[in-house]
Amino acid sequence: MEKVPPPQHEDETSDALTTALHFTSTGPFSTMEYRHDVGLEELCPVCGDKVSGYHYGLLTCESCKINRDAFFKWILPFLQHSQGFFKRTVQNNKKYVCAENQECRIDKTQRKRCAFCRFQKCLHVGMRLEAVRADRMRGGRNKFGPMYKRDRALKQQRKALIQASGCRIESSPPLVSSTHQRDLTFTGGLHPVPVLHSTPLFTAQNDHISYQSPALCSLLPFNSAGATQNQSTSFSNWIIKSEHTNNCASSPGSAAGIGSDELYSRPFSPQGPRMPQLVMELLRCDSDELKLQNKITARLLQEQAGWEKQGNPSTLSLMCLMADQTLFSIVEWARTCIFFKQLKVSDQMKLLHSCWSELLLLDIISRQVLYGKEGRLLLVTGQEMELSDIASHAGPTLTSLVQRGQELVEKLHILKVDRQEFACIKFLILFNPDVKQLEDHPFIESVQEQIEGALLEYTLYTSSQFLGRFAHLLLCLSELRSLSNLAEDYLYCKHLSSEVPCNNLLIEMLHAKRNWS
């Protein structure tokens, strides 16, 4: 569906960004200085054979590249209504069926044995449907060019990190145990409620606070560079106070832009990978979970007073109000966090408009992974819902969304993703260089690269199988993106049928993104 590839910004940068960009524009792993053969010694993620180059979105071997045709025969039954290329292939409409349990092992020697599982694996590792040309035109370049370029730069960086550390993949011991924190309880004074609207959530108090659609720009400081820690921003009837207890806004490195020299200068100590300081800096930008819980609970308590007039809202409406409040906290996090507050408000808005739903979803998912219990949904207020209850009350779309969300939570849980990694992932989502018409594109790209580097280094530091882990995290990121798109579509439908509260930030963001693209 994509029309135009994002423009390449490799020109020299303005003074304000010089420090931050120094690392990527002149450093040893500049995106402009990769060698052509970077990564070619890698193994095909589908079957483990030697890769022959980038094919349909990632480095694979020639054999798995060629198998796109069979892949399309497999996918065809699901795309009967598409036209063009698929119509031409329709006479070969051969349906692949797995003779086993759709979980055949795919490797170099066995890859021919099950076409179904092979192509499922192609999909799973990230081969891109869109890279196959409907018109079968040969040669030329496609929109994946910049992506391949970034990937190469990252691989080069990774290789250099490994060389610098002198460590081998199989000999790197886990240096730090998982930082899972499952000892925290958030039940507080609130009781778990199986289905929200069956029980009053909060005891009513205070006056009803109504609000009109607060524009995102009113949440952002007029001059982002001048944002201070305790600045109050008012909009409509809300007063939002920045109550961050972290020191990210006032830390010495972040005020005028973190220079890579400070945070990311020496990839490794001679002994091996070290804890990247940048990761700790990103973590410091996170607000405390308990404080967030109290703040959002308090706001919802105020809201509740207004409900008595119209009767209790539906569970879905309540969830939207909660999501709306969480969105406020996400915007607050963004506008005070490192790197982002250096951006112009216009770029800040573009980035937030593009990724709000991913951040929101990540917030929910990370809460389940870090603090949740199996089979239950832990809300931002600290309350819990039975997932089976949600499933029994939800329609097929929401049920499948929840199901996929649960699967992602499970994946991240098995990976034992910790707060540090979630903090990095949040930044990776926020600093998306593929967002259109960014004024400070080079800066945003450089932040993205720094964060990727830091996350990679962190996984090196904490995991014995770091390469797989890093790749897994990035895979989860793409699943998160597709889930958030589905969630947006779902929400939009519910909005059109007036089943969710309007005039809030959530709906405003929903509209803004649709108008934008």
Next chain:
DNA sequence: GTAGCCTTGAAT
């Protein structure tokens, strides 16, 4: 059907 090699052609 598979997979190694070939041709193509927009972007650089």
Next chain:
DNA sequence: ATTCAAGGCTAC
């Protein structure tokens, strides 16, 4: 002019 990831060809 070069690059390199598309699609094509064909021996197996």
